[in-house]
Amino acid sequence: MKFKTKSMIATGIILFISVSAFLAGFLQENYSGQAIDLRKEIAELQTDLDRMEAKALSLTSRDIDFTYSAIECLWEAFNKDLEFKILNSTLLEEERTNYIRQIVRSLQEVLGYSNPTMILHMYRVWDYYSNLDDFYIATEETDGYDYIIPRELWDSYISVYGMPVVELTPSEWYGDFFSYDAIQALPLVERPRDPLFGEMFVFESGGIEFLCDYFLFNPVRVLHDDINKKLNKAENLEAQASRIGLGVAMTTVAVVLSAAMANRLNQRKIEREFEKIREKEDRLAKKKRDLISIPILIIAIILSLLGVILPTFLNL
Incomplete structure (x- = not known):
C-alpha cells in the first residue's frame, strides 16, 4: 500500500511537470512568433x-x-x-x-x-x-x-x-x-x-x-x-520569450529528473515483487527502503514551479 501511494505521487508529479513544461513552451513559442511577425x-x-x-x-x-x-x-x-x-x-x-x-x-x-x-x-x-x-x-x-x-x-x-x-x-x-x-x-x-x-x-x-x-x-x-x-513591442516580446526560455530549461530538467525517478520506482516495484517471493522462502530477508526517488521528485516539482514562476518575477 505504501509503495502504491509513492507511485501515485510520482505519477501526479510527472503529470504536473509535463503540463508546466507544455505551458512554458507554448508561451515561449507564442511570444517568439509574435515578435517574428x-x-x-x-x-x-x-x-x-x-x-x-x-x-x-x-x-x-x-x-x-x-x-x-x-x-x-x-x-x-x-x-x-x-x-x-x-x-x-x-x-x-x-x-x-x-x-x-x-x-x-x-x-x-x-x-x-x-x-x-x-x-x-x-x-x-x-x-x-x-x-x-x-x-x-x-x-x-x-x-x-x-x-x-x-x-x-x-x-x-x-x-x-x-x-x-x-x-x-x-x-x-x-x-x-x-x-x-x-x-x-x-x-x-x-x-x-x-x-x-x-x-x-x-x-x-x-x-x-x-x-x-x-x-x-x-x-x-x-x-x-x-x-x-512596434519595435519596442517586438523587443519586449523577445525579452519575455527569453525569460520564459529559462522556465522551459528548468522544467526540462524537472521532466528528466521525474522520468528517471519514475523509472526507479517502477524498478523498485519489480524488486518488491521479487522480495515478496524471497520473503516466502526466507522470512529473515530484510526489506530495502527507497530514500531517493521521492526527494528527487520533490526537487523536480520545485524546479518546475520555479520554471513557471521565475520568468514572471524577472519580468517585474
Missing part, C-alpha cells in the same frame, strides 16, 4: 518609410526650386514694368506692345512655376472634390507603397495657421503695375490666366519650406513613430 512587419514599414522620405525630400527640393523660379519671374515682370513706366513717353506703339507682352509672359511664367507645386495641387484637388478624404502622393498599386496626406491634416493646418494658399484677382496680384490697364485692355486669351481658375490666381501663403515640412513630412513622422512603437 512584428519584425517582418517593421521591415516592410521601414522600406515604405525610406521611400516616403525620399519622395518627400524630392518634392520639397522641386517645389522650393519652383517657388524661387516663380519669384525670379515676378521680379523680372516688376523690373520690366518699371522700365516700361520710365520709357513709356518715348516709346513707339510697337515698342509699347512689346513691353506689355514681355510683362505678360513673365507673369504667365510665374504661374507656370507655382501651379505644379504640391501645395497648390492639393488645394485644387480638395477644392474640386470637397468630399475626398485623402490625397495620394503614391499608391500601393502604382508605386508599391502608400503615401497619403489625410484631409484632417489640411483642416488642422487651416484651424491653426489659416488657409495655406491665397486667391488673388488681377487687380490684387499686379494691380500696382504701371502696365495694369494696358494688360487688361488685351483680349482675354492674351492676358495672364490660370489654366483652371482663369483670372483667379492661387499662390501659397505659408512659406514653401514650412508647408512642405508640415504636409509632406508629417506622414513620414507618423509612420516613423509607429515603427518605433
Whole structure:
C-alpha cells in the first residue's frame, strides 16, 4: 500500500511537470512568433518609410526650386514694368506692345512655376472634390507603397495657421503695375490666366519650406513613430520569450529528473515483487527502503514551479 501511494505521487508529479513544461513552451513559442511577425512587419514599414522620405525630400527640393523660379519671374515682370513706366513717353506703339507682352509672359511664367507645386495641387484637388478624404502622393498599386496626406491634416493646418494658399484677382496680384490697364485692355486669351481658375490666381501663403515640412513630412513622422512603437513591442516580446526560455530549461530538467525517478520506482516495484517471493522462502530477508526517488521528485516539482514562476518575477 505504501509503495502504491509513492507511485501515485510520482505519477501526479510527472503529470504536473509535463503540463508546466507544455505551458512554458507554448508561451515561449507564442511570444517568439509574435515578435517574428512584428519584425517582418517593421521591415516592410521601414522600406515604405525610406521611400516616403525620399519622395518627400524630392518634392520639397522641386517645389522650393519652383517657388524661387516663380519669384525670379515676378521680379523680372516688376523690373520690366518699371522700365516700361520710365520709357513709356518715348516709346513707339510697337515698342509699347512689346513691353506689355514681355510683362505678360513673365507673369504667365510665374504661374507656370507655382501651379505644379504640391501645395497648390492639393488645394485644387480638395477644392474640386470637397468630399475626398485623402490625397495620394503614391499608391500601393502604382508605386508599391502608400503615401497619403489625410484631409484632417489640411483642416488642422487651416484651424491653426489659416488657409495655406491665397486667391488673388488681377487687380490684387499686379494691380500696382504701371502696365495694369494696358494688360487688361488685351483680349482675354492674351492676358495672364490660370489654366483652371482663369483670372483667379492661387499662390501659397505659408512659406514653401514650412508647408512642405508640415504636409509632406508629417506622414513620414507618423509612420516613423509607429515603427518605433512596434519595435519596442517586438523587443519586449523577445525579452519575455527569453525569460520564459529559462522556465522551459528548468522544467526540462524537472521532466528528466521525474522520468528517471519514475523509472526507479517502477524498478523498485519489480524488486518488491521479487522480495515478496524471497520473503516466502526466507522470512529473515530484510526489506530495502527507497530514500531517493521521492526527494528527487520533490526537487523536480520545485524546479518546475520555479520554471513557471521565475520568468514572471524577472519580468517585474
